[in-house]
Every structure is written in structure tokens, then in C-alpha cells.
Amino acid sequence: MKIVVDASVFLAFAIPEENEHGEAAEFFAFCETAKHQILFPTLAMAEVAGGVARRKRDPGKADLAVSRMRRLAGARFIPLTEEAAGTAAKLAGRHFLRGADSVYCQLAREKRVPLVTFDLEIRERLAGLVTALSPQAWMDGMG
Numbered sequence: 001m002k003i004v005v006d007a008s009v010f011l012a013f014a015i016p017e018e019n020e021h022g023e024a025a026e027f028f029a030f031c032e033t034a035k036h037q038i039l040f041p042t043l044a045m046a047e048v049a050g051g052v053a054r055r056k057r058d059p060g061k062a063d064l065a066v067s068r069m070r071r072l073a074g075a076r077f078i079p080l081t082e083e084a085a086g087t088a089a090k091l092a093g094r095h096f097l098r099g100a101d102s103v104y105c106q107l108a109r110e111k112r113v114p115l116v117t118f119d120l121e122i123r124e125r126l127a128g129l130v131t132a133l134s135p136q137a138w139m140d141g142m143g
Contacts, residue, residue, distance in 0.1 A: 001142075002037045004108040006101070006117040007047035009135055010040075014052055014065040020118050020135075027116070027135035032073045034142070039111060041103045042077050045069065078107055095125045105130050114138060 013024035031038055045066050053062035069075065080088075084106055091109075092102035101122050108115035114131040116138050117123065123132040133141070 001034075002039055002111060002113045003031075003138070004039045004041075004104055004111065004113055004115045005044075006104040006115065006119060006122070007044050007051060008118040009116055010044065010048050010065075010069055011051045011055075012118060014048065014068065015055055017055075023135050024118075027139060028072065030139050030142075035074060037074045037076060038072060039107060039113065040069070040075060040077050041107050042079050043100060043103050045077070047100060084110065091126075095129070097122065097125060105132075108132070 009020075009024050009027065012018040012020035013028055015021065018024070030036075048069055049062040049066050052065040053059055056062070070077075080103060085103075087110070088099070088102040088106035091097060091105050092099050095102075095105075097105065101119060104115055104117070105122065105126055108130050114133055115122070115126075116135050117132055118134060123134070126132050
């Protein structure tokens with residue numbers, strides 16, 4: 001199965017001190033075992049690098065996190081086209097989303113796949129428009 005995964009999930013996986021680290025680690029292990037395809041917009045690499053660097057104050061750890069993300073089994077990075085950016089902009093404006101969040105939502109809508117995120121705001125604001133679930137809820141639905 002294909003899914004879009006937002007940076008919040010990978011950041012929790014990459015930073016052991018994060019509250020959701022255990023759930024994120026279980027999620028990625030589950031995806032690898034079941035051979036699910038994980039779709040990321042290319043923007044995710046910058047978000048992960050920035051998130052790790054800001055939290056850890058260590059550029060080396062940021063580089064390692066991005067490298068680890070790129071090596072994930074089943075990971076595929078989708079470039080943001082001008083058309084997709086326009087659609088994401090409409091989602092951001094109509095649903096009061098952060099710009100980066102709208103890119104993940106746009107990709108999930110375009111590919112007609114679930115969006116896995118820890119971001120409650122996305123899950124609430126796009127209910128009925130995009131299937132947006134926490135990692136645990138998504139895994140529970142797969143079983």
C-alpha cells in the first residue's frame with residue numbers, strides 16, 4: 001500500500017527524546033516489514049534537516065537524519081511541480097493550513113492515499129477531504 005508520511009512522523013522517529021518516538025519507530029518497522037511504499041514530498045528533506053538541527057543544535061545529526069530518511073525501505077520522494085504547488089496553495093488558503101502542511105495534503109489527495117501525521121490540526125481541518133491518521137490509527141486499520 002502507498003501512503004504519504006509527513007515530517008512530524010519522521011522527526012519523532014529520528015529524535016529519541018520526542019514523546020511519539022516509540023510510535024514512530026513501530027510505524028516505520030511495520031511499513032518496512034509489510035513493504036508499504038512511503039511517499040514524501042521532496043520538501044520533507046528540508047523539514048527533517050531543519051527540525052533535527054533546531055532541536056539537537058547539531059548540523060551533523062541533521063545530515064544523518066536526512067540520509068536515513070532517504071535510505072528508508074519503500075521511500076519515494078515526489079517533486080513539487082508548479083501545478084501541485086498551486087493546488088497546495090488553495091488547500092492552505094481554504095483550510096487555514098501551514099504552507100508545508102498543505103504540500104503533504106496535496107500529495108495525499110493527488111495520489112488518493114492516506115496521510116500519516118502526528119499533526120492534529122491537519123487531521124481536524126481536512127476531515128472528509130483527506131484521510132489523515134496518526135501512525136497508530138493507520139496501523140490499527142491495517143490489521
